[in-house]
Amino acid sequence: MKPITWSILLQSRGAIKLGGNPDMDGVARVAFENGMEEAIIIGKDHTGFCMHPTRFGVMHPSLKINLTKGLAEALHKYGIRAIAYVNFGMDGEAGRRHRDWLQEKSPGQPALVTPDHYADLCVFSPYLKEYMLPVVKEILLDCGADGIFFDTMSAFFYCACPVCRAAFKKAFDKELPLADNPEDPAWDLYGPWQYERMCNCLQTVYQHIRDWKPGASVLFNHLGGPAWPFPLPEVVEGMISCDPPAFFPWVSMYASYQSSLPTTGDVFIERFARGWGDRNANTTLTMRYKSAAIFAHRQRFCIGDRIHSDWRLGPGTTEALKTIQAVWRQFNRALPDELLNAPDFLLLHPEAYRLGPARKAFQKPGDKRQANGWLAALGGYRLLMDCGRSFMTLPEMALTRQLQPGRVLIIPAAEYVKPETDALIDGFVTGGGTVLLVERVPRLDDGSLPKWCGFSTVEEDSAGPRVGAVYLPDLGTCRRGKDDERPLLRSNVCKLESAGAEAVFYGYPQEHAEFLHKTPYASFYMASDSTPMDTPLLTCFRYGRGKVWFLNCAMFTDYTDGALPVYKHWMENLLRRIHPRADFELVSPGGDVEIVSYRHPRKRETVHVLLNHGGRRTSLRHLFTSEQVIAPQPAYPVTLRIRSKADLHITVDGKPVEAVRRGASVHVPIVMDSLWKFVKCTEKS
Template sequence: MRFRQVHLDFHTSEAIPGIGSHFDKKQFQDMLKTGYVDSITVFSKCHHGWSYHPTQANIMHPGLSFDLLKAMIEAAHEIGVKTPVYISAGLDEKTAVQHPEWLIRSKEDRTNWVGDFLSPGYHQFCLNSPYLDLLIAQVEEVAANYDADGIFLDIVGVRECYCHTCIAQIRKEGGDPRNIETVRSLGERTYANYTNRVKQAIEAIKPGMPIFHNGGHIRRGRRDLAHMNTHLELESLPTGGWGYDHFPLSARYAQTLGMDFLGMTGKFHTTWGEFGGYKHPNALRYEAALSIANGARCSIGDQLHPAGLMDTATYELIGAAYREVAEKEAWCVNVRNIADVALLSVEAVVPPEELGDAKTGDADAGAVRMLLEGNILFDVIDMNADFSSYKVVILPDAIPVDDALKRKLDSFFEQGGKVLATGRSGLAKGGDSFAIDLGVRRLSDNPYQPDYYRPTEALPALGSAAFIMYGRGQRIELTNGTALGFREDPYFNREAFAFCSHQHTPNSARNGGPGMAESANGIYIAWDMFTDYATKGSLALKEIVLYALHRLLPSATMRASLPAQGIATLQEQPEERRYVNHLLYASPVRRGAKVEVIEDILPVHDVNVELRLPHSVRQVYLAPQMTPLPFEQTDGTVRYTVPKLECHQMIVLDYET
């Protein structure tokens, strides 16, 4: 799997003439070289439904007069660049107009992505309809006729559909289409049948060809869906709706699955389909570095102009990032992540209908943001993970404990593992009492919101105070735990006939019981800390959680003096007998309504790092510069100082066998 990929969108209207008329083999190759690109995903079929090559299974774009797909593949292969081929699976607007009866329908009989045929946009197909046969024929045609290096199928996933085909099938099977679980079950079977048919079709022609089915997000906890692919591509455009928290969250889960994966960002200022929009080169440098620091390869999204001419500014921009990646690849292959902490993802445990449509989820996103800012080494896990690999497991805000999770946690406790639980996490599934022993008993939801927390020890940056807690709180009492801080209730909740000042009522100094407690099994904090941090970003929340984690991790693998926006990971290359410590720093700023951008990258000087490692280190050096770095190792701890960090720096530690 190549490190420096481009995903070359080419969704092109039939109303545009002269498709590919300016395509030039040499110019195409020159741009790939300028961009340091080693793999480019090129189009067989777009969302409009047109093919970009002669076809028996579809219709070639009416404005195209030659085999553009073949020309691109041959030009790329001539200079050693791979060419996975893109097929729009879920969208095909040409066919949608011809066969609206094949589209996904809501209970109200509405279509999606757009709800009618008077709005510009696409309509999504039901893969339980006869459309699937048409799609499979298109896949087979590409696999048989073109030297593709993989197949990328887009806009697919498990769907709830109430089209006449799905309703008829449910009723034929004796089910009730008014039962949502029955509809969801058919959606699962429909997607599994689709992926199986695609695999069978391709394997019959070119066994072993890579296949990826893209739905815009890899759902945590659905390993079965992930393994319907040969590899993973984590679509995560920070400025396109995913945000800068999504990729670290997704990558820290993906690397635990044992599959090759890449991080897909975009060159756009906003998102897909933006012509003439460009990120600052520093943004792409940072985003590419973030991928390799998390064990991923890189992919950058672009969109080809209808005339077929590659955009020079785009490939100079991409080249600024990929030139650096090319120099770093040797230290980024065959790596495994080193982690002290496992974040049990809410998305992996809680049913999707209870989470909404967010690509991250507030509890998971807030937890990852705190862990990154605290320089904690972590993985994101699901229920299939081996808890014994970690020192601490975090149960963020809303993790109910069923019998299976209780058995895993009890075994984890017996081995000396610790838990950090917050909010309603740790309560028995469907109940109001703790299923695991955290040294406290739950009494009720706290009737006051917001309320206050007063820690027994001063916070590092904020000292001693009663800190506002906006999130939902639980009223608890100690059983065999020790209080690390106490709740202070307000005088009253804010309402029409009892309110104070502009926002909320101040603390009354009344002791509302423990707010954080420590026991033999870990620490419990009685508020939705991570959801609150994702939505409010209060410094006190982060310092409270990091205080708890530092108590639970007295022998943390890594300590680093990075600023809050810095990111540190530790990857190991066992075959090379070395660790690679990645340090990154950039500070996104908000431009416009919802767009975060990276422009200026300021250097960070004299970053101190301590690593507790099980090996004797022979040498430490900066990569790819190959500059030796002074270090000392005593009692299993390696210490060094990085003189200057500008965007991304790798520190390599070679160790003895």
């Protein structure tokens, strides 16, 4: 597992005094003592200030030294590579000097420029070639940086500046669609066009850097990660870095996503709190927990640190790095690189969450697809975790690598899949694979339905003004009593016409559903009707030697807000029905424990990380919620079920435990009395 890395930054303002009492060697020595092989240092910040004497950019007015070069040289003395941070699309100093480089949300309305802060620039203006690339060249050649970490942020947002309008006009002989006219047909042209010019821009940057310094590292924050889950130049086989919000389940979800790709990725966390007080607001338990959520998936933790403006470390940094490094050592011993990921389920993170159908919604202002996609992604991750399933989140570009026999592919709320994905799934199911669609049936380029879904027509419910309700049928979860109360799910359902898909069971509408759909009171829920719906809630289509299931409700999206135990129990029973031969299942009363499973490629051995998330049940709709682990979680029992006919030698944290055989499975009782457990299962010879 790659050693931890470190981002030593400060986003400055002009009035801040920088570098007055630097300790470059002290910074580098701490990195060396904590096993780092590379670190991210400051090159150019959000405000636009360079930290070195520059012929093309703007050096910070208070600096008397070359900070970038000094840090690079200090790190090199300890054999550590120095990667320079450069904000790619934000630069207040450039924006104040070149108003024609600013992004425009509508013609003649450039991005906000304050006297002293960042501004959003158009990377397709002369800014890239006349300013950005020359500054990057200085950082690489004059300051000795070994690579560049680009923070893309707003770089490829929609822009209606004269350069972008002229480029669109030249490409299509049409006017660029404007944000105040979302129905303009030209939006269907804009998305693919913006995607292509973004790729061309990235390739240009890569090529220049490699020409100047062969072997230099080039990272673009976010690109290729869950927020931008699609192939870009050097993304699929390269290293991806992305910074999630630092609370449950974002950190685990990002690490799981990156584990699906061939190269280890950076999970870059800096939003523990804010600014210089990042670690002051964090307990040791919190840092151990966040670290474990990354290391459980064998990804690299890039620790975002706010260095003191004198450019020296406070004692909190040293202690924090020691804490995180100690956790890394434990996971590195338990999870050697030769282990292979062994998920039973694959949770797809579709490209359409960001791109829309055939990339037609890419960077369209006001488009809600990504926000809605996050709800399904987060709810799905939390629900599968609570159900105790060994699973992996992955983008479409990882399917070729990960879509293997014995795994079930879950596709949540995808409105579209691209042709390559359609072909992969078709072959997977034909060959005996299983797919579970949830909430929606995806469309293809021409708006048609995939052959493997089993439907001739799917019509999303749009009759009601608000989200409706469906009562779930009994899967061993109904409360027993005089009314046999069914679980209520906040969801609409799709109207279906079968082309071979068979109904498995039906849900129940609320009483007076037709009336409520036509009033503003659609979110006031009535009791369950006694008559099932006409449309099935679960279908199954046999296609080739495999099966495609469709769960016709927003189970994952609703679980984002309402993570109720009854949904967990209901979904547990459904998953057992869909994948009866899953290798691993963690049974716990309330969920909350994530299982990440590995298999040895030569030995008959599996290793499992059990990560204790400690009963979190807040809504996941809102970003930047703060959370702390302030005391050890109460101990509670769980059971790891392993499908195996062999006799197993089982250890938990290195200590042998007794297991119980029940049929084709071995049941391992475990008490979760710590943040994580390592379980190793070896077949006896």
